[in-house]
Amino acid sequence: xxxxxxxxxxxxxxxxxxxxxxxxxxxxxxxxxxxxxxxxxxxxxxxxxxxxxxxxxxxxxxxxxxxxxxxxxxxxxxxxxxxxxxxxxxxxxxxxxxxxx
Numbered sequence: 001x002x003x004x005x006x007x008x009x010x011x012x013x014x015x016x017x018x019x020x021x022x023x024x025x026x027x028x029x030x031x032x033x034x035x036x037x038x039x040x041x042x043x044x045x046x047x048x049x050x051x052x053x054x055x056x057x058x059x060x061x062x063x064x065x066x067x068x069x070x071x072x073x074x075x076x077x078x079x080x081x082x083x084x085x086x087x088x089x090x091x092x093x094x095x096x097x098x099x100x101x
Contacts, residue, residue: 056087
């Protein structure tokens with residue numbers, strides 16, 4: 001008798017948990033990536049987020065590996081999406097200063 005109640009509850013819990021995990025680790029990142037790409041496209045920025053990060057850290061004089069760039073990109077994409085625009089502004093201002101010198 002108890003199995004009639006417990007089995008459906010366990011099935012619903014498994015389905016709910018797997019749905020949440022798929023959303024959290026797959027769909028959420030895809031939505032964040034899409035949002036960042038739309039923001040860059042909106043401001044007519046033709047660089048990818050990883051290019052922006054690489055150039056920004058080159059300007060700062062720091063050498064970072066490809067893996068660090070990917071980790072930073074994911075962190076910024078999910079937690080601080082406006083950071084890409086800020087870094088792009090720094091890159092653009094640096095290029096303007098070089099042209100003026």
